[in-house]
Amino acid sequence: MHTLAIIGNPNSGKTTLFNRLTGSNQHVGNWPGVTVDRKTGHINYQGKRTDVVDLPGIYSLSPYTQEEIIAREFVLSDELDGILNIVDATNLERNLYLTMQLIGLGLPMVIALNFIDDVESQDIHIDCNKLRERLGVPVYPISARRGLGMDALLEAVTGEMQPPTHQPAYLHGVGAAIRRGAEILEQTNIRACSRPFYAAKLLEDDPQIVSHVQLSLEQRQEMDDLADALSAHEIGHDHEMMFADAVYDYIEGVVRDSVRKPAHPKLTPTERIDKVVINKWLAVPIFIAIMALMFWTTFGPVGEWLKGIFETLIQGKLSPWLESALLAAGASDWVIGLVCDGIIGGVGGVVSFLPQIVLLFFFLSMLEDTGYLARIAFIMDTLLRRIGLSGKSFVPMLMGFGCTTPAVMAARTMENEKDRRMTIMLTPFMSCGAKLPVYSLIAAAIFGANAGLVIISLYVFGILMSIFAGFVLKKTVFRDVSSGFVLELPPYRLPTFKGTVRGMWDKARDFITKAGTVIFLMSIVIWVLQNFTPTFAVAASPETSILGVFGRFIAPIFAPLGFGEWQASVSLLTGLVAKEAVVSTMSVLYGVSASADLSAILSGVFSPVAAYAFLVFILLYMPCMSAFATIKRELGGWRWALGAAAFQTCLAWLTAFVVYHVGMLLF
Amino acid sequence: MKKTLAGLKPGQSGVVDGLTAAGAVKRHFLDMGITKGVRITVERIAPFGDPIAVRLRGYSLSLRRDEAAKIELEG
Numbered sequence: 062m063h064t065l066a067i068i069g070n071p072n073s074g075k076t077t078l079f080n081r082l083t084g085s086n087q088h089v090g091n092w093p094g095v096t097v098d099r100k101t102g103h104i105n106y107q108g109k110r111t112d113v114v115d116l117p118g119i120y121s122l123s124p125y126t127q128e129e130i131i132a133r134e135f136v137l138s139d140e141l142d143g144i145l146n147i148v149d150a151t152n153l154e155r156n157l158y159l160t161m162q163l164i165g166l167g168l169p170m171v172i173a174l175n176f177i178d179d180v181e182s183q184d185i186h187i188d189c190n191k192l193r194e195r196l197g198v199p200v201y202p203i204s205a206r207r208g209l210g211m212d213a214l215l216e217a218v219t220g221e222m223q224p225p226t227h228q229p230a231y232l233h234g235v236g237a238a239i240r241r242g243a244e245i246l247e248q249t250n251i252r253a254c255s256r257p258f259y260a261a262k263l264l265e266d267d268p269q270i271v272s273h274v275q276l277s278l279e280q281r282q283e284m285d286d287l288a289d290a291l292s293a294h295e296i297g298h299d300h301e302m303m304f305a306d307a308v309y310d311y312i313e314g315v316v317r318d319s320v321r322k323p324a325h326p327k328l329t330p331t332e333r334i335d336k337v338v339i340n341k342w343l344a345v346p347i348f349i350a351i352m353a354l355m356f357w358t359t360f361g362p363v364g365e366w367l368k369g370i371f372e373t374l375i376q377g378k379l380s381p382w383l384e385s386a387l388l389a390a391g392a393s394d395w396v397i398g399l400v401c402d403g404i405i406g407g408v409g410g411v412v413s414f415l416p417q418i419v420l421l422f423f424f425l426s427m428l429e430d431t432g433y434l435a436r437i438a439f440i441m442d443t444l445l446r447r448i449g450l451s452g453k454s455f456v457p458m459l460m461g462f463g464c465t466t467p468a469v470m471a472a473r474t475m476e477n478e479k480d481r482r483m484t485i486m487l488t489p490f491m492s493c494g495a496k497l498p499v500y501s502l503i504a505a506a507i508f509g510a511n512a513g514l515v516i517i518s519l520y521v522f523g524i525l526m527s528i529f530a531g532f533v534l535k536k537t538v539f540r541d542v543s544s545g546f547v548l549e550l551p552p553y554r555l556p557t558f559k560g561t562v563r564g565m566w567d568k569a570r571d572f573i574t575k576a577g578t579v580i581f582l583m584s585i586v587i588w589v590l591q592n593f594t595p596t597f598a599v600a601a602s603p604e605t606s607i608l609g610v611f612g613r614f615i616a617p618i619f620a621p622l623g624f625g626e627w628q629a630s631v632s633l634l635t636g637l638v639a640k641e642a643v644v645s646t647m648s649v650l651y652g653v654s655a656s657a658d659l660s661a662i663l664s665g666v667f668s669p670v671a672a673y674a675f676l677v678f679i680l681l682y683m684p685c686m687s688a689f690a691t692i693k694r695e696l697g698g699w700r701w702a703l704g705a706a707a708f709q710t711c712l713a714w715l716t717a718f719v720v721y722h723v724g725m726l727l728f
Numbered sequence: 729m730k731k732t733l734a735g736l737k738p739g740q741s742g743v744v745d746g747l748t749a750a751g752a753v754k755r756h757f758l759d760m761g762i763t764k765g766v767r768i769t770v771e772r773i774a775p776f777g778d779p780i781a782v783r784l785r786g787y788s789l790s791l792r793r794d795e796a797a798k799i800e801l802e803g
Contacts, residue, residue, distance in 0.1 A: 120756075120759045120760060121755075121759035123755045123756075123759055125752045125755055125756070151786075152785075152786055152787045153786070154761060154785040154786060155760065155761045155785050155786075155787055158759065158761060301754065301755065301758060302746075302747065302754075302758060302763070302764065305758035305759070305763050306763045306764050306765070309761060309763045309766070310765075331788075335771075335772075335781075335788070339772065339774070339775075339781070340772075341772065341773070341775055342775075344774075344775045345775050435790070438790075439774050439779060439781065439790045440774055440775055440776075442774065442776075442778065442779050442790075442792070443774065443776040443777060443778045443779070444776060446778075446792075452779075545752070545753045545756060545791075545792075545795060546779055546790070546791060546792045546795065547753070547756050547757065547760060547789065547790075547791045547795060548789070548790045548791070549760070549787065549788070549789055549790075550781060550787075550788040550789065550790050551787075552787075
């Protein structure tokens with residue numbers, strides 16, 4: 062048995078190949094300490110088992126992005142026995158850059174030349190024997206999408222893999238310097254085969270490798286002399302550039318020898334599509350149309366219909382069935398209450414969002430797999446950059462209007478850590494679907510005919526606050542981190558049915574797991590708090606329950622905002638379970654009955670200014686626990702998640718305070 | 729003042745002579761194949777004026793104008 066890593070550029074079809082090779086034998090976990098997925102699986106081929114690790118898609122083994130560092134640490138560890146390098150044949154030059162670095166590692170290796178069908182349809186011919194000869198590594202042409210060439214590849218990766226037959230002879234003295242550097246490293250404990258890689262990185266002055274490798278003073282001096290001798294070749298060039306130049310020069314030679322292109326290459330399908338899709342005038346209308354379709358389907362008729370089915374199943378069928386089953390089993394009232402109201406109410410309420418979440422992720426994976434996501438970032442970058450975000454923040458922010466939970470998950474598509482964190486922190490300011498019932502109820506009760514205007518103003522207010530909060534975060538927490546926007550616009554590709562379904566299933570499973578653990582526990586906790594007094598007797602009325610007592614205790618916090626009644630405080634607390642719960646809690650606590658409906662009661666309790674301050678607070682304060690749990694996972698820890706929640710809640714308090722007092726002066 | 733990639737209009741191309749970027753941005757440029765001697769063509773400008781889309785080594789890349797200004801061209 063041995064362990065194989067699949068490594069390749071983003072958009073090289075890595076995931077498709079991984080799925081092809083491992084089938085359903087997969088496990089998704091996390092790399093220690095980071096939020097990058099670690100996918101592992103195994104191949105069963107002719108009775109032999111080979112473990113496969115899917116490394117993150119990277120362009121190089123540079124130590125800058127999280128993905129690069131993970132991939133590099135893994136390939137330099139002893140866990141690995143061989144490398145399967147997947148190369149996009151339609152983009153050979155740039156893909157081979159990573160290949161050259163991998164060859165420097167000297168580990169057993171094979172190359173899978175993917176999208177060979179696309180290359181052939183462009184009348185380009187790649188001579189795989191020539192490539193193998195020049196690179197010293199076996200090359201297998203495949204189409205992971207169509208399953209072409211898989212047998213030969215499987216045979217190769219499950220058999221005895223060989224290290225590269227030779228190290229490339231880079232020009233400009235770089236190749237010679239690497240060879241000499243590798244000799245200097247002979248007296249260290251670095252694996253013999255990987256010395257060329259380490260030598261190159263030491264000569265390039267790669268900060269991590271320099272601090273990682275223990276060299277004697279003498280050896281370090283020799284390395285420095287070697288580097289200085291290199292610089293003498295070309296003045297004004299630093300080592301990093303020289304190495305990259307030498308590698309790309311070498312690759313150009315390899316490509317010249319092994320690729321035959323037609324004299325007059327026709328425009329690729331991607332170039333033709335881009336002429337329309339990111340055209341100066343058409344780009345924005347097309348973009349808006351695609352977004353509208355996505356949201357209309359998810360949150361409009363189709364999504365609502367599916368959600369309705371789920372709700373009927375859970376509340377109309379499952380809940381009564383469980384209740385009668387528990388009654389028949391002789392369960393006491395409080396057990397029935399806990400199960401049917403607490404657990405089903407909490408978990409069920411969240412699970413009913415599942416169809417919409419799956420739909421959203423269906424669209425999102427389509428956007429990503431087709432290559433359009435990169436174009437959205439390209440179109441929107443300038444606008445979002447002004448508030449310290451990047452073009453890639455757009456989709457998550459937009460999804461935030463639907464539901465914060467999938468929106469936060471969607472931020473995974475951003476490779477810049479600072480942008481991703483900031484997007485996650487700002488997304489909750491987009492009014493999610495669950496806040497709408499709260500807005501409409503209170504606005505209708507207090508503002509009557511102007512209710513519509515009030516609701517729209519809240520949506521706009523949220524957007525303005527995210528812009529403002531973006532500025533604040535840019536100047537404080539995320540200061541000084543310059544994030545570039547060097548982004549590949551990958552070729553358009555048709556997503557595979559299997560890949561899309563698998564992606565949707567993964568998301569759904571993620572979500573169900575969370576509903577079954579975190580939300581399950583929190584639902585129980587809230588139910589207990591609502592139904593027991595501080596001395597753990599059954600509460601006669603909500604007022605005497607732990608939540609009621611606590612509500613009274615915290616009510617003074619909200620007094621300066623104009624809504625210091627304990628009922629309002631408690632409803633804000635239950636809003637943490639799900640925002641729509643604010644409405645149901647208020648109905649219970651204000652003792653809504655047939656003779657007095659909630660609207661009438663509310664208009665007696667809230668002044669218009671206080672009501673608006675209350676709505677603003679609901680708009681801005683920390684998101685519901687489902688979103689919070691997701692934020693915690695995506696930000697990678699309690700410290701960040703609690704920090705974000707504190708930031709949002711403080712901002713909500715301050716804003717509501719300003720709104721209330723300015724409003725009191727004006728009206 | 730050296731000519732940079734930021735000064736090109738859609739359809740125009742130039743040959744890279746050097747980079748004035750540093751740190752992660754420079755590394756990223758090099759990894760993406762923006763090395764001395766490579767020909768880069770500006771394909772188009774985004775609808776709101778920034779970033780730009782360029783083509784090199786047979787693929788398309790998007791970068792912001794201020795990043796493009798760090799790529800010096802020959803001539």
